[in-house]
């Protein structure tokens with residue numbers, strides 16, 4: 001019997017020394033704000049571990065009424081550099097979700113190429129223009145629509161971005177056919193950020209050694225797909241392949257059956273995703289739906305998470 005209990009799951013992405021970094025405009029959380037949020041959470045919540053949440057979902061134990069779990073997506077080296085020591089100092093567990101392409105293959109994820117291009121020049125219009133010119137030039141080759149079509153058909157509002165930034169992200173993440181998207185994202189990255197993708201990846205992402213060290217210190221690692229694609233844009237078999245490869249990486253990190261957790265890239269899922277995840281043996285899954293979870297009510301494979309910006313930054 002599962003006791004109903006509330007669980008706040010907080011989602012972090014870039015937690016970094018923004019001011020002194022080469023990309024101060026990246027949409028990240030500065031270290032002192034992170035520290036302030038930990039103070040706030042320590043005052044108002046009880047930190048719990050992934051193992052506690054799993055036990056609660058099985059009905060083996062109840063969570064404290066003010067439980068909070070911290071999660072970090074995308075596997076950044078910053079997690080090791082900044083979050084890891086701050087969490088350790090306070091005895092708080094973090095759950096980290098590195099995609100296989102970044103952790104193992106040292107490839108810069110498309111999502112990061114876009115973020116760093118936007119941060120590098122701070123002129124979203126220049127990137128939008130660059131993209132639309134390419135769309136026009138490649139129209140025949142790929143059977144694309146007129147540039148104006150994409151401007152009028154893509155997403156306009158989000159919680160986090162102004163309309164033009166959202167347009168660029170949506171065009172490069174979902175709007176264009178996949179082959180065009182990755183070619184264009186590569187060109188944007190080379191033009192506005194760096195021609196040395198390998199070096200950039202080495203600087204940006206966690207290594208296996210770092211992940212092992214964090215795990216030895218009690219932190220948790222979960223799956224975030226192979227190449228950070230929207231699972232709901234893929235047929236069931238490709239979704240399975242994305243999650244399977246990711247699960248094998250978790251095995252390499254020492255996790256066994258019954259211990260696998262997943263964060264769906266961009267929070268994307270469809271009617272195939274949960275059955276596939278369940279079949280592969282995932283016990284917990286995290287979405288990006290911004291609300292507090294209720295254990296015993298929410299599907300354990302679809303636990304909502306608040307974004308860091310949804311919570312105060314001082315205790």
Ligand SMILES: [Zn+2]
Nearest residue numbers: 073074265266
């Ligand atoms: Zn992600």
